[in-house]
Amino acid sequence: MSEDSKKKVENVIIVGGGPAGYTAALYTARANLEPLVFEGFQWGGQLQNTTDVENYPGYPEGIMGPEMMNQFRAQAERFGTRFVTDDVDRVELSSDGGVHKVFLGDEEHRAKSVILAMGAEPKRLGVPGEMELAGRGVSTCGVCDGAFFKGHRVLVIGGGDSAMEDSVFISKFADELTIVNRRDEFRASKIMYDRALAVDNIDTLTPFTPLEFLPGEDGKLAKVKLRHSETGEESEIEATGAFVAIGHVPRSEVVKDQVDVDEDGYIKVEPGSTRTNLPGVFAVGDVVDHTYRQAVTAAGTGCMGALDAERYLRDSPPPVEAHWFPGGEPAEIAPTA
Numbered sequence: 001m002s003e004d005s006k007k008k009v010e011n012v013i014i015v016g017g018g019p020a021g022y023t024a025a026l027y028t029a030r031a032n033l034e035p036l037v038f039e040g041f042q043w044g045g046q047l048q049n050t051t052d053v054e055n056y057p058g059y060p061e062g063i064m065g066p067e068m069m070n071q072f073r074a075q076a077e078r079f080g081t082r083f084v085t086d087d088v089d090r091v092e093l094s095s096d097g098g099v100h101k102v103f104l105g106d107e108e109h110r111a112k113s114v115i116l117a118m119g120a121e122p123k124r125l126g127v128p129g130e131m132e133l134a135g136r137g138v139s140t141c142g143v144c145d146g147a148f149f150k151g152h153r154v155l156v157i158g159g160g161d162s163a164m165e166d167s168v169f170i171s172k173f174a175d176e177l178t179i180v181n182r183r184d185e186f187r188a189s190k191i192m193y194d195r196a197l198a199v200d201n202i203d204t205l206t207p208f209t210p211l212e213f214l215p216g217e218d219g220k221l222a223k224v225k226l227r228h229s230e231t232g233e234e235s236e237i238e239a240t241g242a243f244v245a246i247g248h249v250p251r252s253e254v255v256k257d258q259v260d261v262d263e264d265g266y267i268k269v270e271p272g273s274t275r276t277n278l279p280g281v282f283a284v285g286d287v288v289d290h291t292y293r294q295a296v297t298a299a300g301t302g303c304m305g306a307l308d309a310e311r312y313l314r315d316s317p318p319p320v321e322a323h324w325f326p327g328g329e330p331a332e333i334a335p336t337a
């Protein structure tokens with residue numbers, strides 16, 4: 001047996017530490033699978049950048065995003081989950097049910113199954129004030145934060161279906177809502193566009209690109225500086241809420257050349273399951289889902305991934321490389337006569 005094949009082979013490695021990854025960890029830990037989670041250097045996923053979460057069931061008073069992730073993590077840890085607080089550098093997924101490998105630099109970790117839960121990132125404009133005023137007027141999630149903008153004057157940046165959908169939702173709370181698009185034409189589907197524009201307190205402003213988010217004396221968003229996309233002329237518009245809805249990027253870069261992904265990079269799974277095209281490789285949460293993108297839906301698919309992995313491990317013979325002898329090689333057994 002080579003040195004390589006004597007290394008421990010985990011039952012399951014989970015890549016990603018958001019609601020999906022931690023829920024997968026909780027379930028696999030309670031199933032005695034001793035999961036190893038690579039939770040990322042900035043563990044907690046998108047909820048680490050969120051303030052109040054009021055729509056996660058079970059928290060009637062709401063909870064701060066980072067605190068909620070702390071609790072998810074602690075619950076998974078209680079049942080023996082081990083965490084590595086770092087970003088995975090490289091992954092080698094087996095295509096035939098063999099051992100999968102996850103690398104941190106040169107350090108190799110091996111597993112019979114892998115649950116991919118790397119999440120997605122909202123695209124950012126990359127302009128001053130956008131990150132500084134996040135949670136103080138600037139948001140990337142209409143469904144999460146819309147209800148905090150009762151009576152506000154709000155801008156929604158973007159011209160796709162997300163911008164339309166967010167606008168309709170936020171308009172239930174905001175006094176006035178303006179969709180700011182960088183072109184006169186909108187990328188959104190006609191039905192979504194028509195639905196948004198039919199709402200009384202929604203209008204549009206084109207073709208403008210945000211240049212800067214400006215705080216007021218209270219440190220919260222007060223104005224947005226815009227540039228006319230054609231003339232270059234700059235102007236300011238008052239707003240106490242701004243939602244950046246210009247799309248998401250799934251964080252599938254470490255696996256996208258090995259596992260099937262769609263044209264936008266989201267990992268493909270068999271409908272109604274978390275199974276990817278590779279045996280023993282499962283995908284959960286926002287790295288799969290470009291529709292719902294909620295903590296509760298991510299947690300739900302994390303649970304599905306854990307159950308799928310558990311069943312896979314139960315029903316599949318362990319890969320040959322997965323026989324591990326902690327005390328070295330077993331004594332040779334004399335052939336029976």
Ligand code: NDP
Pocket residue numbers: 123124125157158159160161162163165181182183186187188209245246247248290
């Ligand atoms: P899209 O990529 O469809 O749209 C992004 C929008 O943001 C475009 O208007 C784009 O402008 C604009 N944009 C991109 N970068 C910038 C920038 N740097 N500055 C200013 N504006 C920018 O993303 P969506 O999230 O809207 O949609 C993604 C997918 O999800 C789509 O397939 C959509 O149909 C689907 N979806 C479906 C929903 C539903 O059916 N209920 C709801 C939400 C999304 P430009 O057009 O100039 O590139």
